[in-house]
Amino acid sequence: MEGPKEACGLFGVWAPGEDVARLTYFGLFALQHRGQESAGIAVSDGEHLLVFKELGLVSQVFDEATLATMQGDLGIGHVRYSTTGSTTWENAQPAFKTDGQRSLALGHNGNLVNTLELAERAGRTGRATTDSDLVATLLAARLDGGLGAACLEVLPTLRGAFSLVMMDERSLFAARDPLGLRPLSIGRLPSGFVVASETCALDIVGASFVRDVEPGELVRIDDRGVHAERYAESPRRALCVFEYVYLARPDSVLRGHTVHEVRRELGRRLAREAPAEADLVVPVPDTGTSAAAGYSEVSGIPYGEGLIKNRYVGRTFIQPSQWLRERGVKLKLNPIPETIRGRRLVVIDDSIVRGTTTRQIVQALREAGAAEVHVRITCPPIRWPCFYGIDMSTRAELVASDLSVEEVRQYVGADSLGYLSLEGMIAATGSPKGELCRACFDGEYPIEIPEHAGKFLLEHPAKS
Ligand code: SF4
The missing domain is CATH 3.40.50.2020 (Rossmann fold)
Structure with a gap:
């Protein structure tokens, strides 16, 4: 293994009545190979969002006592390797934002290429420390109509690679960029649904594979069911070929x-x-x-x-x-x-x-x-x-x-x-x-x- 560092691993779960923090912990555990600098989990009990994140491996960041305090019906988790921004606590994810009334948590795998433009829109001077934090800021400024509506407004303005898991107090969201550069799959539990960067994280929590989140798609999961809609057209696809060569775990399934x-x-x-x-x-x-x-x-x-x-x-x-x-x-x-x-x-x-x-x-x-x-x-x-x-x-x-x-x-x-x-x-x-990105080999950049x-x-x- 020569040493390109993986980008990030994402996990999300909506399963009322289950120990969602523990499920997220094990999901992240299966995705540890995708990022070893920091780990974080956000949960919601329907009213309040609680985020715990720290630098270190999943097993170093979380213990029984911490997980026991994280009760809720839904959660998201993130393991990070920094490809932008430095390794600091502030840059660990999930990112958390609130407008005082409503809150959101967000985990991102990928890298945006129009951060200067987005930073201007967000009223920031200079570059944000991480593009993920920038997306969370843009979403938080538009929470009046709910996180789903904010996503439909913000996601079409993002350029680059992004698989996202997001949540507000009641709903879990998952989205992929229109090219589908980074993977993201949906699985079913007896009592709910999970989303994860790789199918190996579905397996570890006993979830069965349902389908991939489609490029250009936003999926919302809550007590109203699973709702999928397109926020952008996806005329061509470009899954990262390096996922097959190096990044993904051998027991994961990519495109069948x-x-x-x-x-x-x-x-x-x-x-x-x-x-x-x-x-x-x-x-x-x-x-x-x-x-x-x-x-x-x-x-x-x-x-x-x-x-x-x-x-x-x-x-x-x-x-x-x-x-x-x-x-x-x-x-x-x-x-x-x-x-x-x-x-x-x-x-x-x-x-x-x-x-x-x-x-x-x-x-x-x-x-x-x-x-x-x-x-x-x-x-x-x-x-x-x-x-x-x-x-x-x-x-x-x-x-x-x-x-x-x-x-x-x-x-x-x-x-x-x-x-x-x-x-x-x-x-x-x-x-x-x-249908593959192979730009690092042939210089043909899909974005x-x-x-x-x-x-x-x-x-x-x-x-x-
Ligand atoms: S195939 Fe594309 S996305 Fe994957 S490592 Fe190479 S340039 Fe990056």
Whole structure:
């Protein structure tokens, strides 16, 4: 795993009579991979909204005592990785706003590209700390007719990637941007409904999948039932292809395909497109695991676990010392010398962003005795920044932006390096090219880039 940071995870539940805070806690727990900097839950008992959020992992932020105080019929939750704004308590979500009479809470996954324009409309000078807070402010100024009416007014003015879960005192709302860049699914409980960024969070609370929130759709769930309406036309779709490659959990289902199965197919195609003479196929856990199985299946080279992941490293507030940081990758991945000594390895990883992690992995495998290290990547070179919520925001930080494949190979120190083609990656998802965002690979942005991005973000950088 090379290190693009996930954007955010969303969960929402409307289930009167249930322990909605606890359901939200477990939903967030299943979505922890999407954001590890902060976690928050908002609940309402029909009269009052209560929000609790803090920096840290879900299990660090919430305990029994806190959850016990959060009683209500509906709730939303959020786990965050900051792609805009800094990691502070104020920027943790759900965002909470009130006009004195009515209140709202909001969780956002994605990144808006017209924040300057929105900030002006909201009467803010300069940029808001987060675009999510800005949306909440715009909605709070229009609560007279209720949150649903405010959404119908505000959502059409947003440009960029947004999946949203929102609530007022009585209703749960879910919405997706007109391109559907980030996922959002609806599930049914015996006593209500849930919405979640990924279906793995439906599974954990025992909800059955109903359908995805459609791009350009606003869904309201309350004691009047489920009400869906379009706030914008959605002439084309652009689900982030990187959800399949790296972001989503393998047990989640995106557009009818289990992510694990898509990754296995990525590996099969990679074996055909970029074969290697080797003794063992070694995944970089966890995202490389399904693809390595597919690579092994097609190549006939045995699969072996040569790298073990320390699952509980996560983000910690205890920073490692410099001495430890230099050995950073071993905090997360440790090679097994007995498995790899003297062998020629094909190492399967999901992506190369900055290149430093891949370089450390290659070095660690060599130190553990690998005879050869052939790196194979289940997507094409990432050459363009992402403006839609993934932390790859300048070309300068992308190793492949101005280096050839051979130069990247030299940089990471591998004996050979092979990437899957754009066509191969798209075919493995089962979705047509025109229905996926793949801008970080081919530079074709489905929405205009942000006005504040500036030319320097896209121009050819000088690599240090
Ligand atoms: S630019 Fe890449 S990471 Fe960003 S939304 Fe598009 S496909 Fe996903």
